[in-house]
Amino acid sequence: MVLESRRRRDCIALALACAALGHLPARAAGSAPAKILVVGDSLSAEYGLKRGTGWVALLTQRLSAQKVPATVINASISGDTTSGGRSRLPALLKQHRPSHVVIELGGNDALRGLPIQMSEANLRAMTEAAQAAGAKVLIVGIQLPPNYGKAYGASFAAIFEKVAEERRAALVPFFLKGVADIPEPLAMFQDDRIHPNEKAQVVMLDNVWPALKALLGGR
Template sequence: MPFKAAHGIFIAMVLMVLSVARPAAAEPVALVGFGDSLMAGYQLPAEDAFPVQLEKALREKGAEVAITNAGVSGDTTSGGLARLDWSVPDGTKGVILELGANDALRGIPPEQTEQNLDKMVSGLKSRGIAVLLVGMLAPPNMGGDYGERFNGMYERLAEKHQVPLYPFFLDGVVTHADLQIEDGMHPNSKGVAVMVERMLPVVEQFLKSLGERD
């Protein structure tokens, strides 16, 4: 056999052995941030939206994760329920579910909001998709009775479905004008960074639980 041919065969065999020995790159954990304008990144550059900033923060800490932004500005829980199946593709491991703020702003009965969220959590779990539930607080102008009925539903749902709960999405931002855009309701880029920082430990624990499920 000519030397060049033998050399070529040897190189091919070495490359084949190396390709077998090399471990396959780990597939990133697929998450979906499902919510309203607070998730979508209202009036912010796409790269400053919560799912993008959260993915970056997790990757900086070594987590292999890909987070899809499925936030829709103005969405209510009824709207979320209607689009849930096609907004969360097969292969998704977990959903960060954040909805309810627009229900409160519109004065929708909390019982209806809770029922919609209940159906969403049940639907995701039936597909084998884990849920991290994110809570909101009713505006004070809705009155004490409304606030009590609304604010307590997230904890009830978390207990019912045995899913983790992050109690208040806007924690650390809602009372700080410098972390909000001009409407005084939505976070600016710095505000989103604060939200990510505060929520990061909960999301890391959520990711860990996904690994334990596999």
């Protein structure tokens, strides 16, 4: 009995020493691969693009290239609004059980002239639902062209930052930075002048990547 007790103490001491040195077995020290759920609109749904060329597809490629163990689920729908995303999200969370949720919605709300307060409430509800399900959230902000009016545009852009700050979520302030705000923006858009073209997709990914990488690094 005395010998067995000593063996147990020795094993515990060895385990503690290994933990202090960072030598725990991979099974204990590692974590499950990330599962990233993207809930967006046409900007994320490859509208007008060849399949596999949108920024979400490029994200999958970048994760693989950088050896980040992760799966990406693209649940984006062209034309979707924050109300649509809010109604779809509970089922998506239950089905996929994501570790991370990227919310890229709001542009169609503005195009339809929907109340800013409603968009804000929907973004907040989606963020809360994802966090309650155990996921880390990245909110992707949208800014409007000048023709929408300076006051309206500023109020609309502010809702993304406000919700992210309130819910302590990560934020991309302007998804189309380097696409819509360059001297010759038409070079980055399809013929409809609304949807970014294939060349713009890597810029959009570069806008998302730093914030998402930071979230993934915190796992």
